[in-house]
Amino acid sequence: MLVSMKRLFVDFCGVVYRALRPVLFLTNSETIHEFLVNFGGVLGAIPPVRCIFYSLWVKESQTLAQNILGIEFRNPIGLATGFDYKAKLTRILPFIGFGFGTVGTITNNPYEGNPRPMLGRLVKSRALLVNKGFKNDGIDAVVKKFKNTETFYPVGLSIGKTNSKETATQEAAIADIIAAFKKAEAADLPFAYYELNISCPNLFGNVSFYPPGNLEALLLAVADLNLKKPLFIKMPITESDEDVMKMFEVIHSFRVDGVIFGNLQKDRSHPDLLPEEVALHGKGNFSGKPTEKRSNELIKLAYKTFGKKLIIIGCGGVFSAEDAYTKIKNGASLVQLITGLIFMGPQLAAQINLQLPRLLKKDGFKNISEAIGAGVK
Numbered sequence: 001m002l003v004s005m006k007r008l009f010v011d012f013c014g015v016v017y018r019a020l021r022p023v024l025f026l027t028n029s030e031t032i033h034e035f036l037v038n039f040g041g042v043l044g045a046i047p048p049v050r051c052i053f054y055s056l057w058v059k060e061s062q063t064l065a066q067n068i069l070g071i072e073f074r075n076p077i078g079l080a081t082g083f084d085y086k087a088k089l090t091r092i093l094p095f096i097g098f099g100f101g102t103v104g105t106i107t108n109n110p111y112e113g114n115p116r117p118m119l120g121r122l123v124k125s126r127a128l129l130v131n132k133g134f135k136n137d138g139i140d141a142v143v144k145k146f147k148n149t150e151t152f153y154p155v156g157l158s159i160g161k162t163n164s165k166e167t168a169t170q171e172a173a174i175a176d177i178i179a180a181f182k183k184a185e186a187a188d189l190p191f192a193y194y195e196l197n198i199s200c201p202n203l204f205g206n207v208s209f210y211p212p213g214n215l216e217a218l219l220l221a222v223a224d225l226n227l228k229k230p231l232f233i234k235m236p237i238t239e240s241d242e243d244v245m246k247m248f249e250v251i252h253s254f255r256v257d258g259v260i261f262g263n264l265q266k267d268r269s270h271p272d273l274l275p276e277e278v279a280l281h282g283k284g285n286f287s288g289k290p291t292e293k294r295s296n297e298l299i300k301l302a303y304k305t306f307g308k309k310l311i312i313i314g315c316g317g318v319f320s321a322e323d324a325y326t327k328i329k330n331g332a333s334l335v336q337l338i339t340g341l342i343f344m345g346p347q348l349a350a351q352i353n354l355q356l357p358r359l360l361k362k363d364g365f366k367n368i369s370e371a372i373g374a375g376v377k
């Protein structure tokens, strides 16, 4: 299919999805999430279905391909952590346009999730309310599931601390995270990289890895593991520039390959949130558009501090090719998303990849790597 026809078709799929969205959004958020993840898992297990999606939606472009830390990324658009916490979508996502994706967050012990509701939609604010607190089946289940799984693109594993009373001190939390890493390393899973999630805001107790001393203690323990795969740290967007700079100083002294900016927005009075929508929801934090501005500022701060010495993954509020391109020009080598997928449709990654080469060309770039950080003075 010609690129222009493919672009038209993919755009059309987006229009159809958004027309059906009000009906989808009538269902309970958790129920539809579970259904879509299971459905995606079934589709991914059928090779002809994968081929059909691929031929209708995906256009490979050398302009978007990068080798980062020895990993081949066919394009820069990835699924952020949290959507595929059961590792069910890794066989379908590459065929609908994603260049990589992270499974998790997975913890040493399973957790059934925080008291319901764990998810909510703020349609006008283009945000989701998230209060899952690392709902997941635990590292043993993931090891079992993934041991002999074939992967079609770089799959990452996000690890965090088990959400429980037993891990509510700094020492216990570190021991718990290390135990999960040890199991993942011992199993030699086909994951391409790790994410270390230090920024989940919905957890039991007051464990925090934001104070530099606490972060150093965690990274010292992780360094002792001599991980076989690249390590990215999933950072908060809730801290001040000064505090993030202090965290950077610690990160700089360890073998950390990259940072991800960032996690959820906890400010309920954020200007991008409509107060009447927020009032309808209880405990939790926000994804989507309310994360975008701060994520972009912190990507820029990281790029100004480290340049290309540290890989930056931009995450937060990406709903279009323009949104992804802004993160790339601020310094992100790769981009992740979840909320955009839910609001704009399953074709979003393919759609962004069909549009990015034109945005790059307009600015005179021959390859995405030339655009990384180009907007930072």
Ligand SMILES: Cc1cc2nc3c(=O)[nH]c(=O)nc-3n(C[C@H](O)[C@H](O)[C@H](O)COP(=O)(O)O)c2cc1C
Binding pocket: 080, 081, 082, 083, 085, 104, 105, 119, 128, 130, 132, 134, 158, 197, 200, 234, 262, 263, 264, 286, 287, 288, 289, 291, 315, 316, 317, 318, 336, 337, 338, 339, 340
């Ligand atoms: C339903 C949901 C679950 C999430 N769970 C996790 C998680 O387990 N670990 C994590 O690091 N981030 C988690 N996040 C945060 C996302 O990875 C991402 O940082 C955030 O949503 C901003 O990106 P977005 O605006 O594209 O959604 C979750 C987000 C959503 C919407």
